[in-house]
Amino acid sequence: MTKKQILITSGVVAGLIGLGALAYYLNRKNQMAIPGQTRKPTSEKPGAKTIVKDAPPINPKKQKADPVQEKSPAQQQVTKEQVQPAPKADEFPLRLGSKGKRVERLQVWLMRNYGWTGKVSGEFDKATEEKLLKHLKSATLDEATYQKYQMDRPVYEQLNTR
Structure with missing residues (x-):
């Protein structure tokens, strides 16, 4: 093989590896969408949105714990590490x-x-x-x-x- 052929071949291989890495990244990004959020689909017409229906939508107001609510016995149990002083x-x-x-x-x-x-x-x-x-x-x-x-x-x- 000549030097020119080696350079062309290595360039093609590097390009294919780069495309594979990009496809992997984009696929992972689409899989990690937050449930209940909208996102653009990869194969439908432009501008269309899809709702991920894996879990109910996240309600930020509900995330705060109710101070009146009692804790279960499992939540009240204190582990040994929490009791140990510094x-x-x-x-x-x-x-x-x-x-x-x-x-x-x-x-x-x-x-x-x-x-x-x-x-x-x-x-x-x-x-x-x-x-x-x-x-x-x-x-x-x-x-x-x-x-x-x-x-x-x-x-x-x-x-x-x-």
Whole structure:
């Protein structure tokens, strides 16, 4: 194949990929229409509108909860997470919202052993929680686990878990 044929072929392939991506985007956009809202159909005559009949129309006035209405027992039940106070700095168990040197050491340990690419900030954020859940199967880190993996020691003295 000559250089000209390669350029023409790659241009045609890129154009087809672009058209496919555009068709996919437009199809997804039409499927995600809000129930009860009007939208233009893709195959009918221009200017015609169709109502999506999947669900009743959204009434903005009805969205506010009635303050007099009683809550069901399921709604009244308070979960354990709602009752727990905000974590204090560097106190076990380390969990979402914890801050301090121990959290920083945990993040370094995750980076060294599991390739964590987040920022070592010393703050237990959502990314730290997700990585901890994935590898240690827990959203919090207790003192026993912290000591087991020697996270308080310098990096070169820590146990490698792999």
